Amino acid sequence: MVERGLTLSTAESCTSGGIASEITKVAGSSDYFQGGLVAYQDRLKEQFLGVSAEDIAQYDVVSEPVVRQMVRGACQMFGTDYAIASTGYAGEGCNGIPSGTIWIAWGTPDNVHTKCLTQNIDRETNTRNAIQQALTGLLNTLTTNR
Secondary structure, three states: OOOOOOOEEEEEOOOOOHHHHHHHOOOOHHHOEEEEEEOOOHHHHHHHHOOOHHHHHHHOOOOHHHHHHHHHHHHHHHOOOEEEEEEEEOOOOEOOEOOOEEEEEEEEOOEEEEEEEOOOOOHHHHHHHHHHHHHHHHHHHHHHOO
């Protein structure tokens, strides 16, 4: 990212800042990482990230439309080229969506990649897996789009 002059932000729910934490463990991450938002409550996703209340009502907060909007909202909020986002039910399911269902996304406002994780081991493992897969997804996208 540094070589290409790109910037990064995060918008996290179920990963509770874990993605941002992993990014900032790397020396020099301040050269590209601008910041992150942990938006656990729906109203914060709506207010700060521009997530549609109608989409939350129609699809659930743990859905592809919501996580896509979180990426776009983080890019806008932080003024970044790329963002990573997460929303899920890491420990307990809800609204008929089983525990371990986590949507992750990464990309630019115009090119968002998504992935739905459904492996349910335990809350900590589910969250750790989401963090790792989101970071890997971004890395793969960056290396593919050179």
